[in-house]
Amino acid sequence: MNTIDWIILFSTLLLIVAYGTWKSRGSRNIDGYLLGNKSLPWWSVCLSIMATQASAITFLSTPGQAYDDGMRFLQFYFGLPLAMVILSITAVPIYHRLKVYTAYEYLESRFDLKTRSLAAFFFLMLRGLSVGITIYAPSLILSSMLNWNINLTTIFIGSLVMIYTVSGGTKAVSMTQKYQLTIIMAGMIIAGMTAFYKLPHDITFPEAFQIAGEMGKMNLINLSFDLSDRYNIWSGLIGGLFLFMSYFGADQSQVGRYLGGSSITQSRLGLIFNGLLKVPMQFVILYIGILVFVFYQFNQPPVFHNQSLMTRAAETEYGADLATYEKEYDLVFKRKQAEAENLVAAIREDNPGEIEAAKQSMEVIKGQEKVIREKVKTAISSAIPGANTRDTDYVFITFVMTYLPHGLIGLLLAVVFSAAMASTASELNALASTATVDIYKRSIRPVADAYHYVKASKWFTAGWALFGMAFASIANQAENLIQFVNIIGSLFYGTILGIFLAAFYVKYIKSNAIFFAAIISEVIILYCYFFTKIAFLLYNIIGCLVVVALGIIIQTIQNQGTKKAPQ
Amino acid sequence: MSEENDEKPPGFKRWSGWYWLLMIMLAVQIVIYLFITSSF
Numbered sequence: 001m002n003t004i005d006w007i008i009l010f011s012t013l014l015l016i017v018a019y020g021t022w023k024s025r026g027s028r029n030i031d032g033y034l035l036g037n038k039s040l041p042w043w044s045v046c047l048s049i050m051a052t053q054a055s056a057i058t059f060l061s062t063p064g065q066a067y068d069d070g071m072r073f074l075q076f077y078f079g080l081p082l083a084m085v086i087l088s089i090t091a092v093p094i095y096h097r098l099k100v101y102t103a104y105e106y107l108e109s110r111f112d113l114k115t116r117s118l119a120a121f122f123f124l125m126l127r128g129l130s131v132g133i134t135i136y137a138p139s140l141i142l143s144s145m146l147n148w149n150i151n152l153t154t155i156f157i158g159s160l161v162m163i164y165t166v167s168g169g170t171k172a173v174s175m176t177q178k179y180q181l182t183i184i185m186a187g188m189i190i191a192g193m194t195a196f197y198k199l200p201h202d203i204t205f206p207e208a209f210q211i212a213g214e215m216g217k218m219n220l221i222n223l224s225f226d227l228s229d230r231y232n233i234w235s236g237l238i239g240g241l242f243l244f245m246s247y248f249g250a251d252q253s254q255v256g257r258y259l260g261g262s263s264i265t266q267s268r269l270g271l272i273f274n275g276l277l278k279v280p281m282q283f284v285i286l287y288i289g290i291l292v293f294v295f296y297q298f299n300q301p302p303v304f305h306n307q308s309l310m311t312r313a314a315e316t317e318y319g320a321d322l323a324t325y326e327k328e329y330d331l332v333f334k335r336k337q338a339e340a341e342n343l344v345a346a347i348r349e350d351n352p353g354e355i356e357a358a359k360q361s362m363e364v365i366k367g368q369e370k371v372i373r374e375k376v377k378t379a380i381s382s383a384i385p386g387a388n389t390r391d392t393d394y395v396f397i398t399f400v401m402t403y404l405p406h407g408l409i410g411l412l413l414a415v416v417f418s419a420a421m422a423s424t425a426s427e428l429n430a431l432a433s434t435a436t437v438d439i440y441k442r443s444i445r446p447v448a449d450a451y452h453y454v455k456a457s458k459w460f461t462a463g464w465a466l467f468g469m470a471f472a473s474i475a476n477q478a479e480n481l482i483q484f485v486n487i488i489g490s491l492f493y494g495t496i497l498g499i500f501l502a503a504f505y506v507k508y509i510k511s512n513a514i515f516f517a518a519i520i521s522e523v524i525i526l527y528c529y530f531f532t533k534i535a536f537l538l539y540n541i542i543g544c545l546v547v548v549a550l551g552i553i554i555q556t557i558q559n560q561g562t563k564k565a566p567q
Numbered sequence: 568m569s570e571e572n573d574e575k576p577p578g579f580k581r582w583s584g585w586y587w588l589l590m591i592m593l594a595v596q597i598v599i600y601l602f603i604t605s606s607f
Contacts, residue, residue, distance in 0.1 A: 074600070078593065078597065081589050081590070081592070081593045082590075082593075084589065085586045085589055085590065088582065088585075088586070089582075089586070209603070209607050210607055212607065213603075213606070213607025214607075218603055218604060218607040219604060220600040220601070220603055220604045221597065221600050221601045221604045233597070265582075268582060268585070269585070272585050272586070272588075272589055275589050275593075276588075276589060276592055279593070279596055280596070283600075
């Protein structure tokens with residue numbers, strides 16, 4: 001990092017914040033503050049949806065995931081376009097016609113107040129805790145890369161977001177997200193191009209594909225049906241459909257984005273273009289990770305990508321061991337580099353025998369590298385007890401900091417900060433909308449003038465931002481807390497989706513049946529969590545199906561009870 | 568449930584072209600990705 005990087009980083013972030021705050025100032029009614037006066041065109045809705053979903057961790061982790069595991073993660077997003085179509089047909093027109101501020105408000109007109117309040121409460125629980133993690137996760141990585149204090153980093157991100165979300169509400173969120181997403185996409189593409197142009201021997205684009213393919217990284221589609229395998233086309237289409245239906249249909253941080261659309265058509269187009277763009281966008285981000293992988297076949301990668309942790313471990317009594325492992329790794333790399341060059345030559349000669357031979361040698365070397373990396377991780381764990389030795393999240397950012405020219409480093413850091421701010425802003429805005437409209441205005445203070453509710457929303461936004469920052473500081477002290485929050489999402493999402501699916505599609509189920517079905521479903525999910533070993537991702541589907549099934553059963557029992565009553 | 572929710576969402580027919588486009592694009596992408604997977 002040099003002065004140019006710092007100037008680019010800070011000027012990008014501060015300009016976006018200042019612009020968003022200035023342009024969206026002065027909303028004096030709740031329509032303006034929480035819905036942006038329903039004035040957004042489709043492309044603005046689309047950018048806002050994409051910026052909300054893509055958190056900083058998406059840009060830090062996804063290239064690392066491709067580097068480590070290949071491109072199969074892409075299949076996870078195949079259910080998203082299907083979810084966009086279903087929601088465009090059902091949810092969008094209903095939300096628009098009922099003129100709701102939040103998704104949960106609809107539940108009162110479909111069921112009753114208690115179901116609305118229950119769903120709003122579940123949402124505040126899961127999103128309220130996760131906003132802390134949205135700030136904390138990138139702060140951890142950035143503070144380690146920039147040698148900043150972690151609490152200062154969380155306060156920096158949290159305060160910048162707080163300024164414009166409190167001041168301008170929804171309008172400020174979508175206005176800033178446009179520019180943030182532009183910076184993000186430009187930065188990522190520049191990083192990918194830099195990795196490509198730094199490849200030796202004038203390697204062409206198809207050759208980069210082929211090298212990655214020979215190393216087993218172009219595993220885009222897996223057609224085999226296997227429930228234990230997280231990424232295959234079926235889990236992507238079916239599991240992804242459920243996950244994205246709940247995320248886009250029942251999570252206010254996304255519903256709030258398309259409620260701001262100026263008409264049903266604009267909101268639908270926003271969702272549909274998100275469906276068109278999301279999979280190619282993930283492809284590009286994953287492919288950047290593949291380019292970094294190919295780059296490291298010809299250039300020495302660090303033995304452990306979280307270099308700040310490595311340096312700390314090297315200062316302990318394990319320093320000598322780590323130095324030995326690094327030397328071993330260097331020697332192994334020299335052999336790998338030679339084989340990678342053989343592979344390129346074989347590909348150019350189109351010699352299948354030579355290609356296979358080079359591939360086999362590289363596989364053997366990969367095994368040796370893995371053994372050394374495991375030894376390094378064990379040494380780091382012994383040197384710094386409790387340290388997180390998973391370094392895939394650091395692969396991309398370490399590459400950026402080491403190999404990108406000055407100026408671009410600042411831009412790429414602005415990408416990560418912008419992504420963190422864009423998703424945090426939507427979450428804060430959604431938490432404030434739900435707390436104000438579904439709890440405060442509905443049950444605590446139903447009668448007051450419009451400006452009173454704008455002020456209340458501002459206080460709620462600031463309150464959730466402070467809560468998020470405080471939670472991020474605690475998360476720093478307790479690694480288990482982060483796991484807990486990730487689990488909390490899975491514990492409540494399925495039930496919320498079940499309530500909404502029943503609301504949209506199972507008209508037979510009425511208010512009392514759905515309320516008790518939701519509570520029993522939540523008890524069952526908690527039982528699964530404490531007493532079984534069912535994978536967390538399945539909780540979404542279990543919770544959803546249990547709510548709908550129980551809703552039908554309870555409603556049937558209730559109907560029979562009412563029929564018998566007059567006799 | 569209120570009567571309003573029982574109505575068929577407006578504009579469904581008018582919009583169905585977009586939905587088809589999205590589904591076709593998804594199918595085309597999956598075919599491209601299958602091709603990449605089998606070729607590299």
